Amino acid sequence: xxxxxxxxxxxxxxxxxxxxxxxxxxRWLGSAVLIAVAIVLPFTLSKYHVFQLTQVMIYAIAVxxxxxxTGYNGQIxxxxxxxxxxxxxxxxxxxxxxxxxxxxxLVPAALVCFVLGVLFGLPALRFEGPYLALVTLAMAVAxxxxxxxxxxxxxxxxxxxxxxxxxxxxxxxxxxxxxxFFVLVxxxxxxxxxxxxxxxxxGRAFVAIRDHPIAxxxxxxxxxxxxxxxxxxxxxxxxxxGALAAIVIGFVxxxxxxxxxxxxxxxxxxxxxxxxxxGAIIGGFxxxxxxxxxxxxxxxxxxxxxxxxxLLFMYVMPRGVIGxxxxxxxxxxxxxxxxxxxxx
Amino acid sequence: xxxxxxxxxxxxxxxxxxxxxxLALVMIYRATDLVNFAQGDxxxxxxxxxxxxxxxxxxxxxxxxxxxxxxxxxxxxxERIVIRPVENAPILTAVVVxxxxxxxxxxxxGWIYSYTLQxxxxxxxxxxxxxxxxxxxxxxxxxxxxxxxxxxxxFFRFTATGLAMRAAAQNPESARLCGVxxxxxxxLGWGFAAAIGAVAGIMVAPVLFLDPxxxxxxxxxxxxAALLGGITSPVGxxxxxxxxxxxxxxxxxxxxxxxxxLTVALILIILVLVLKPNGLFGTAVVRRV
Numbered sequence: 001x002x003x004x005x006x007x008x009x010x011x012x013x014x015x016x017x018x019x020x021x022x023x024x025x026x027r028w029l030g031s032a033v034l035i036a037v038a039i040v041l042p043f044t045l046s047k048y049h050v051f052q053l054t055q056v057m058i059y060a061i062a063v064x065x066x067x068x069x070t071g072y073n074g075q076i077x078x079x080x081x082x083x084x085x086x087x088x089x090x091x092x093x094x095x096x097x098x099x100x101x102x103x104x105x106l107v108p109a110a111l112v113c114f115v116l117g118v119l120f121g122l123p124a125l126r127f128e129g130p131y132l133a134l135v136t137l138a139m140a141v142a143x144x145x146x147x148x149x150x151x152x153x154x155x156x157x158x159x160x161x162x163x164x165x166x167x168x169x170x171x172x173x174x175x176x177x178x179x180x181f182f183v184l185v186x187x188x189x190x191x192x193x194x195x196x197x198x199x200x201x202x203g204r205a206f207v208a209i210r211d212h213p214i215a216x217x218x219x220x221x222x223x224x225x226x227x228x229x230x231x232x233x234x235x236x237x238x239x240x241x242g243a244l245a246a247i248v249i250g251f252v253x254x255x256x257x258x259x260x261x262x263x264x265x266x267x268x269x270x271x272x273x274x275x276x277x278x279g280a281i282i283g284g285f286x287x288x289x290x291x292x293x294x295x296x297x298x299x300x301x302x303x304x305x306x307x308x309x310x311l312l313f314m315y316v317m318p319r320g321v322i323g324x325x326x327x328x329x330x331x332x333x334x335x336x337x338x339x340x341x342x343x344x
Numbered sequence: 345x346x347x348x349x350x351x352x353x354x355x356x357x358x359x360x361x362x363x364x365x366x367l368a369l370v371m372i373y374r375a376t377d378l379v380n381f382a383q384g385d386x387x388x389x390x391x392x393x394x395x396x397x398x399x400x401x402x403x404x405x406x407x408x409x410x411x412x413x414x415x416x417x418x419x420x421x422x423e424r425i426v427i428r429p430v431e432n433a434p435i436l437t438a439v440v441v442x443x444x445x446x447x448x449x450x451x452x453x454g455w456i457y458s459y460t461l462q463x464x465x466x467x468x469x470x471x472x473x474x475x476x477x478x479x480x481x482x483x484x485x486x487x488x489x490x491x492x493x494x495x496x497x498x499f500f501r502f503t504a505t506g507l508a509m510r511a512a513a514q515n516p517e518s519a520r521l522c523g524v525x526x527x528x529x530x531x532l533g534w535g536f537a538a539a540i541g542a543v544a545g546i547m548v549a550p551v552l553f554l555d556p557x558x559x560x561x562x563x564x565x566x567x568x569a570a571l572l573g574g575i576t577s578p579v580g581x582x583x584x585x586x587x588x589x590x591x592x593x594x595x596x597x598x599x600x601x602x603x604x605x606l607t608v609a610l611i612l613i614i615l616v617l618v619l620k621p622n623g624l625f626g627t628a629v630v631r632r633v
Contacts, residue, residue, distance in 0.1 A: 130379035133439050138610040300454035307447030
């Protein structure tokens, strides 16, 4: 009895390892194709479209940050636009006042936003669910005011205009394409880092805290430390995205960082899939392109469509595009793989 | 001294508005355990309805009553259609859904009425009273809020429906066993909240001028008020609203530049949540594991 059970279990396990590797191969292939497309694409598109894709990737990094906090750790933030602004202003002030080269501003922006996130996350430990949403909402609403108030640093209402970076001459790329590749590299690094973090011990701790904080604590997870860490990492990613936005657009002003920016991130996150890494890219596309199309209908249409999409996704596809399609895709690949082995 | 009293009275008038909106938030929180981020924009939309009616030539108070009725029905419909499907969903879903509602109301108002500022008629003349200590408008706003509070109190205290609504909010299972139509009561709660919000919107519109983003700041103060008073307590919402109104006015006048007023709300929210998370009158939530 016991022996058959064990044999059964090993058979099952064997099956699973085989299928997992086949899914793994498919995933690698898929990523490789996507990266190849991402490298070729800018040479086939107009400058303006390349710029738009760069924006998509920037939003994707910001949404990725929000996914870590909200999707994996279950802490709701309606104020990530504020951290995006912090990253953007850190980069802008470093470049404008201190003449720091643009590529060197990413690390300081990341550090500043990590520290801000941890500082914000510490009192946030005591807030659950809607309360944290409230505090972060308040921050998002107050952000433009604060930026205007400290005008010796932020340039007040006028903001800061930056010199756009020049591409290294030996590459022979124009500015928009160079910035595209610069952001692409940052995005790939960010996704890799996020995957390493979330698929390991830390990620499991994040998810455990999201699903059942008390059980997680009982299993020896230091909930306070991991929640603060989730906040810090999340704002770090979003801050880097903000810095990239400042570099690529070459301009920062308080009115670009309103509550609606924070809500855009939340929508992007919900559309792509909250607890996914790849979903962030779909979120980025959504944030960049949907307002463009909707603007043709009316000034107010983008937000109406945003709102309707949010409701629709929550009712029909609460796990977002990637969260819904991903498991289905993996399942199909698995069946495809085992069918092929059976044929052999 | 005179200026201080003046500031306190105008703070009380602003506070009465915050108190109304906070009360609406508390009603929804008690009924459906959910923070309604769309409350401010629902109120703004109601105010636009009132504005349309007044512009169509109706007398102010007739427009006021019709708006309240429309908002009441609208609130009930929102509960039935939008909120009911996510009643037992995780908090995140509920938050995202109310944010979705916020965007829809905001954008629809912008679409129909455009984003330009509109003047909203005040039902009360703006005359100084008691040696310019306060204005008739302030007194009017406070009076309307008081009347509404007394009416609500009487409704919940002395009518069978009010009792059933309290029962449904406090213990849905037992209420259902006693024959209370819990679902209907929750919808009523949303209806009341929408109507109360409409009062707040109409009272504040003559001061702030009407535009689709009018209520963003007011909503923030209302949240602060609700948290300060304890988000489960209607009395707390009112007291919290008045305290926040006066604090905002005094701090804005004497301590810091008025362009940082919203930051004051942020700091107040954080202080309340850190120092007294259940607020002044709220009850601690005990969760069974």
